[in-house]
Amino acid sequence: MSNLRLPGPTPVPPDVVEAMGHPMIDHRGKQFKEMLFRITESLKQAFETKNDVFLLTSSGPGAMEAAVVNTLSPGDKVLAVSIGNFGDRFSKIAKAYGADVTDLKSDEGLAADPEAIRAALKADHAIKAVLVTHNETSTGITNDLEAIAGIVKGEFDKLFLVDAVSSLGSIRVATDAWGLDVVVSASQKGWMCPPGLAMIAVSPRAWEAAKTAKMPKFYFDLAEAKSSLAKGQTPWTPTISVMYGMDHALQLMLDRGDMQAVYDFHTKIAQYTRDGLVKLGLKLVAQDERYASNTVTAAWVPEGITDSALLDMLRDEYDIIAAEGRGVLAGKVFRIGHMGYVRTEDIDDVLSALRDALPKLGFTPAAAS
């Protein structure tokens, strides 16, 4: 089996795969209802919320779309804070549905600047909602969501929609304590599950906004999700297999006592990955290590080497699947995922392959010089 080191899909533990093999059941029956309630309750623990949490049969962008179309109307002013590819995507969704979007972008490798967000909100009081990516996988940067929430909610009391797709489950998100209105995640990231299932938490404030939200929707209509959940159901036939996997994976995660152990593990393995890369003479994309992501590390491809030569060699000679750059970083960086089901040995394997491969490609790692 390849050493899959993408920021999603991530490897799935054997017993989660086994759980997914459960025979199909009636998605309008008692057994399903029990599983749905169990998953929902576990997710509330992981999201640190008492808000409604729904499962959607889609990838992450589907849940991001749900966040937007359920709370906003065409013409609503939105501040879209982007530090990379996935932040840009959130902005595109809002624009596709007719929001009046102000983009606030940072240079690559930087976290969002809370001061700039404060200034933007001060400059335009008509802004209704703020979109933020918690963890930007394209650059390997985690925004200081608590600080940003302090401004967006604490100072300006705006509707706050958060893409936590690649953080939640691996990096702490205190939904209620930080006052996040809508928070989305997806199964193939920190949750040790295959892709196909997205999650979304919705605050009372977001429900209030939903009452007047005029963007059209059907499949992602959360009012349908809410009335179905009251009956222990989903509006549409859900991805039952992935739900069985998620049910099991959540038990594995919560059985560790609390989620803090999971977060601590990710802090440690991320530091280990960064230290290893730096020791090899590589340069991290993250300009300030305080904001380096605990779920994925992006490093610059050394000069004189192409990203495809490096990624192909890692794949063909070492059976390691690392990720290429996205958006403006395409061709310039490579990325190592370390979220969910990952062990120190998996990272050792990557580091030792790089130590071996880089000289063959013409780059002499610092450690070897």
Next chain:
Amino acid sequence: MSNLRLPGPTPVPPDVVEAMGHPMIDHRGKQFKEMLFRITESLKQAFETKNDVFLLTSSGPGAMEAAVVNTLSPGDKVLAVSIGNFGDRFSKIAKAYGADVTDLKSDEGLAADPEAIRAALKADHAIKAVLVTHNETSTGITNDLEAIAGIVKGEFDKLFLVDAVSSLGSIRVATDAWGLDVVVSASQKGWMCPPGLAMIAVSPRAWEAAKTAKMPKFYFDLAEAKSSLAKGQTPWTPTISVMYGMDHALQLMLDRGDMQAVYDFHTKIAQYTRDGLVKLGLKLVAQDERYASNTVTAAWVPEGITDSALLDMLRDEYDIIAAEGRGVLAGKVFRIGHMGYVRTEDIDDVLSALRDALPKLGFTPAAAS
């Protein structure tokens, strides 16, 4: 394992479950590209089309939404032909996105009347598109799609969007020969797979309509699906596990020589189910057996018995999961699914349970009288 006799989710064969256990792979890599192309080509055979076919990570209604929002603009006149719950749903989707919908409904248990469709199209030349459910699972009726297509396409040349969610893979749909513009299906019906993956075929005429279609979309934007497929990818991280299942299931289906053998099997098992129910003194919802569905049979719950008493007894005493009524038929009918992975023994099991259960509930089957 229960005898799951729903019109979806349907049982999954053990080797499809095994295929789904494949380790996660890079959804931007060569292995994924090969699988995606293989599935797409197999689906083109099953859909009988040379049109584009895309996979969407969603349930069936997501693909129905994609059909609507990619081809229509708010205000467009649409004729929504409904013979039950799922036809109503297609209409609701079009309305949710602002289409000007004329509903054409039939009485429960009847197929859509081609004459009525002709009259409706004659009465309003401004109608741009027609929505039709091929197989209505809520009533167990299959529309004569070929005859309807002869009118919608042959006589009036309208944009024709078809919900074939619960027919395709079990009941023939000749997409190109009948001139269907958009055709949707979903994995948990005739395809012997778990839910979570939808399919959609798009004709050149539908692409032409897409150019001017102004309904907003993002997750279900088929232009994104098209440009991604050209690279052997999907726009968003797809449901890889279900795709592995689908890849295997399609090989099983197509290995039988051609799909005709699969259709013949469904014709036979449906007839067998109906004959068995009628022999027990039960009355089919289908008023004309020529339109009785080959994938699901709906029968009236005998007078003096509640549907829940019958369904609960089947479940608790015989381990058979049958389906309740939907929409206007809720409480009045029960339904037996017989699509995908089903054997004659599964139907025998249902019939013998009914023979045993009905007298206990106070109904004397005809055969026993």
